[in-house]
Amino acid sequence: MAISLGELATRFDCELRGDAATEISRVAALQNAAPDALSFLSGAAFKAQLGSTRAAAVILRESDADDCPVACLVNDNPYACYARIADFLYPPPAIVAGVHPQAVIGDRAKVSPTAEIAANATVSDDAVIGDECFVGPGSFVGPGCTLGSRTRLLANVTLVRNVTLGQRCIMHPGAVIGSDGFGNAMTPDGWVKVPQLGGVCVGDDVEIGANTSIDLGALGDTVIGNGVRIDNLVHIAHNCQVGEHSAIAAQCGFAGSTVIGKRCMFGGQVGVTGHLTICDDVIFNGKAVVSKNVTRPGRYSSVFPCEPxxxxxxxxxxxxxxxxxxxxxxxxxxxxx
Amino acid sequence: MAISLGELATRFDCELRGDAATEISRVAALQNAAPDALSFLSGAAFKAQLGSTRAAAVILRESDADDCPVACLVNDNPYACYARIADFLYPPPAIVAGVHPQAVIGDRAKVSPTAEIAANATVSDDAVIGDECFVGPGSFVGPGCTLGSRTRLLANVTLVRNVTLGQRCIMHPGAVIGSDGFGNAMTPDGWVKVPQLGGVCVGDDVEIGANTSIDLGALGDTVIGNGVRIDNLVHIAHNCQVGEHSAIAAQCGFAGSTVIGKRCMFGGQVGVTGHLTICDDVIFNGKAVVSKNVTRPGRYSSVFPCEPxxxxxxxxxxxxxxxxxxxxxxxxxxxxx
Amino acid sequence: MAISLGELATRFDCELRGDAATEISRVAALQNAAPDALSFLSGAAFKAQLGSTRAAAVILRESDADDCPVACLVNDNPYACYARIADFLYPPPAIVAGVHPQAVIGDRAKVSPTAEIAANATVSDDAVIGDECFVGPGSFVGPGCTLGSRTRLLANVTLVRNVTLGQRCIMHPGAVIGSDGFGNAMTPDGWVKVPQLGGVCVGDDVEIGANTSIDLGALGDTVIGNGVRIDNLVHIAHNCQVGEHSAIAAQCGFAGSTVIGKRCMFGGQVGVTGHLTICDDVIFNGKAVVSKNVTRPGRYSSVFPCEPxxxxxxxxxxxxxxxxxxxxxxxxxxxxx
Incomplete structure (x- = not known):
């Protein structure tokens, strides 16, 4: 697919400095860009590479435009603008509506005729698959699960039961949503399992990473707000609530019933105790230990960098x-x- | 399903204070309970919610009974009592004996006629599936694996090889039991893989969480004792032994050959060095680093809480x-x- | 399978002290070895068990030979020698060439006739499966993925897309290679997903553990060098590079674009910040926090051992x-x- 700089500028609300007829056929990093590629400059760390880029054009802030040796698309948020253009040039694979002959669909499941159910996937009775959804190879959609339209389960995803996903969500391979919470009552004879009777409620535009696990609520739901981004190998225990647009990097763990505000950001491997409340707009450095409520926005840490x-x-x-x-x-x- | 308070009191060994004929049809948290729901009070943290509950009845300790505005079921261990009643009211789905036409069973596998093998599951030759077991969708039972009766592999569980599970175990989705231990011998030409020749031996009534991995022994077995509870995303390396009724929260990691006592409890993200011995009844706070033997019961920590x-x-x-x-x-x- | 000590000594380049005709039929640990077993002594920790072993023979260094009560195979690297002999005695299961009737192969996929594709596996269009490869039950090989000869995906492995594996690699169950990197651009309306357009390039003789995730590059590839060993539940983010023969223990996490040297060793649960460079031959103690470049080989730590x-x-x-x-x-x- 090729598109002119002029059309990109119009579609993606940029000011073009350069020849509107120049055609772009791919994206690339500043350093490696071939002459038919569009690149971007979003942070100071890469500024040094701007002068020598061979890209056809670069998306950048106005303040960087004068230093650009090639055409540029000026935008206040070059990284987001790049993301949207890259998505336009490289859209996710189109849905091929229908059920693969080697998928298994429960008799009472409701599968939209515009959804794609891939090979070796299993959709239970009492599951609902919305329009233009994708249920990938080896995935399992359990009883009481609902996928909003255009939501995609990539390969080998498991929705155990009572999981509601909003629209346009992406579940990466190996993610397990709706597993039992870790509820156990001690007795003199050992642990008694506490039945986990709630669900998981995931909003719209949520992305959940590979091999991440999100447990269903003991009573009531575990809730993931709209626009939340969760990386790989994260653990979210029963009855947690994650506020809208929060982002959680890989291998973070949240104990039960903790409530996270909006737009929070967690570096990798952060550990959060149960029954806490974290206010909006808090940032935690990687590996931080969060064991008390946080009531003021800002950045928090508890890390010692390694030494010999x-x-x-x-x-x-x-x-x-x-x-x-x-x-x-x-x-x-x-x-x- | 509805059941009277009188019958619950008799079945679950409680003293009833209130009308024996009142019918219960669900369980709920104190705060949200509708008038047909049974709730429970187990810890001081929720005591404040007792006075305003609209539940039909509350399971609680005798010392809390006078403060209860509704009927109550008095029991020394309200949480365990609640767990048993909830399990009675919400039993796990019944086994539907038989092999799904789209499951694959090896010719020499021994599958009990009372077991259920779900769609897209694979059972190898030389595997044994006991009575009333459930092998969930997408699960794999490898060679030399045995499931004791009433053990359930939920969806997409992998038993690699040489894994023996006891009775009434629950393996949550994505769990991998019997993967190779991390055994490598350095040479001038790089690592040589050390064949992992042992197995994994799991006792009765064990629960293993989503996306947890337990490696088989290098020589001899990795051993998980009766009644052990393991949460999500835990790693247990080759030749570890976990004592009966120990509980391990999410994302803990155990290096090889470590021996854990009985009734130990690990908070989330604890890391344990290899070749250690931990005595019975030890509790580790979340994210603790355990690098020496522990010979005295008690609670241990090595965590700095985060700060601005x-x-x-x-x-x-x-x-x-x-x-x-x-x-x-x-x-x-x-x-x- | 039985083999004489004489033949072992010849094949595996050892000096035999003892009767060349003695037959070995298994391997075992010093402590548990039966009289037909071969054992090994590689570290001082097990020296005390040498004197009482009942093994037929022991692989050991020359300096330990005089203390050995039974026959011995003298070798400078007893652990590697043991590994090679164990691999000879217990080879991995042979490939049974062919496609299982319940596997699904895309029309344009290229599958070597000497490869084995197991039940419930799915191989996409535009995937290439080399000679004598094994694609295990429930595994998914996505578009643009290539397996070098003799590479094995055990059960429920997911190669999402654009993943190239070298020869003789082993991917353990639940591993997810080629998942989207965690790329998100903030806007006033929330996160915009940054398309992840690169791939993952894995060298020869690489082993990747159970439930480990390796993301594909945002632009360009994530690269895992020849001979690298990665344990379970590890996270490697987009555009990381791991140098040859490095070894990464369980639950380590690497943020994006970090470059790891050759022969580095990471204890469990180490966390590494993004955009760092770690030189060759660095060792990190378990749970270390690596937040700066490391330019000198040696051992690093940032761990406090737990206390009461x-x-x-x-x-x-x-x-x-x-x-x-x-x-x-x-x-x-x-x-x-």
Missing amino acids: VLEWNQKVARFRRLDKLARRISDLEKNST | VLEWNQKVARFRRLDKLARRISDLEKNST | VLEWNQKVARFRRLDKLARRISDLEKNST
Whole structure:
């Protein structure tokens, strides 16, 4: 697919500086762009590569335009503009409506005639698959699950039961939504399983990463708000609520019943205790430990960067003897008075 | 399904305070309970909700009974009592004995006629599926695997090979049991794979969470004791042993050959080094680092709660200069003598 | 299968001390070895078990030979030698060439006639399966994916798209290779998905663990070098590069575009920030936080071992008051001058 810079500028609301007739047939990074490629400059880190780019054109902010050796599409948010153009040039594969002969559909399932059910997928009785949905190879849609229109389960996705997905969601391979919450009651004879009777309610435009697990509520629902982005291998326990447009990087874990505000951002491997409330617009550095409510927006951390092990071990030893240091200071203070 | 409070009291060994004829048709949280619902009060955190509940009845301890505005079922362990009643009211789906026409069963596999093998499941030669077992959609039971009676593999579970599961186990979707341990021998030409020749032996009444992986032993078995509960995305390496009734929250990781005692509890994201021994009745806070044997029961931690990043960074900087602080104290001590 | 010590010594380049005619029919750990078993001694930790072993023979270093009560195979690298002999005695299951009737193969897929495609596997159009490959039950090979010869996807593996695997690779169950990178551009209306247009390029002799996820590049490829070993539940984000023969233990996470050198080793649960460069031959202790480039080989750490919670909490409290300690020292210094 090729498209002119002029048409791109019109469609994607950019100011064009350069020849409107120039044709773009692909996107590429600044450094590697061939002369038929469109590139973008969004952050200072890549500014140094702008001068030597061989791209046909670059999407960039007005303040960078003068330094651009080739044509440019000026936009206030070059990264988002690039994302939209790339999506236009490389749309996801079209839905091929119909049920593969080797898919299995329960008798009482409601599958839109415009949906695609791929090979080796299984759709249970009492599941509802909306218009233009994609249920990928090896995926399972359990009882009581509903997919809003244009939602895609890529390969080997599992919706266990009582899962409602909104419209235009993407579930990446290996994601498990609606697994039992970890509810166990201790007795002298061992653990008794606490039945998990709720569901998972996922809003519109949500993306859930590969091998991520989201448990259904014990009573009531686990809720993922509109526009939330969840990366790979994340764990979200029963009855959590994640506010709209929050983004959760890989391997984060959330214990049960925690409520996350809107537009929060979690670096990778963050751990969040249960029954907390995190307000809107909070950012956590990777691997942070969140064990108390957070009531003020801002960035939080609890991470020690690594060091050569000998130096590190000395520091840990010092840390372990902090009490002694404090006592020595007290002694000095006594003597000095 | 509806059942009277009187019958519940008799079946589940509670003292009833209220009208024995009142019918219960569901369970619900204190706050949301409709007048036909049974609720429970197990911890102090929810005590404030008791006074305003509209539930038909509440399961609670005797000490809370006087504060209950509705009928109550008095029991020493309200949470476990609730779990048993909820399981009675909402039993797991019944097994529909038989092999789905689109399941694949190896010629030499032994499948009980009372077991259910779902669509797109694969059972290998030399696998044994016990009575009333469920092998869910997309699941794979490899060679040398045995399922004790009434064990359930929900969807897309993988038992790789040489896995023995006891009775009444539940494997949640995406769980992988019996994958190769991470055994590699370094040579000048790179790593040589060390064949993993053991198995995994799982006791009765074990529950293993979504996308959890348990490797088989290098030689001998990885062992999961009776009644163990393992949450989602946990990693258990080759030759580990987990004692009976221990509970492991999401995203914990155990390196090889570690031996865990009975009734231990691991918060989320705990990391445990290999070749350790942890005694019975140890509790680890979430994200703890366990790098030495633990010989005394109790609660352990190694976590710093997060703080606003500027404050945190100042503390880390102080920590890095602890040596200098210590030297300044030494100097002061010299001067003061 | 039985083989004589004499033949083993010849085939695997060992010096035999003992009767060349003794037959070996299995391998076992020193402690449990029956009289027909071969064992090995590779580290000091197991030396104490040597004297009482009942094995037929032991693979060991020359320096341990005099302490061996039974026959021995002397080799400079006993663990690698053991690995090779174990692989010889217990080879992986042979490929049964052909496509299972219940596998689904796209019309334009190229599948070698010597490959085995198992039940309920799906191979897309535009996928290439090399000679003697194994595509296990429930696995999915997406469009644009290529498997080099003798590569094995065990059960329920997902290659999403644009994934190239070298020769003799092993992908363990639940692994997801080629999932979309976590690319999102913020706008006032929420996140816009950034299309992920690259691929994943995996070298020869690579092993990738159960439920591990490796994202494809945003532009360009995510690259895993020859001989790399990756354990379970690891996350590797878009555009990372992992150098040859590096080994990554379970639950590590790598943010985008990080470049790892050769022969690096990562303990479990290490977290690595994006856009870093790690030189060759670096070792990270488990749970380390890697947030800066590493330019010198060696071992790094940032871990506090856990302690009884009361003692730990006191230390954390001290840590939080380090500023006060420092101020008290400054005051003392002022007074002492």
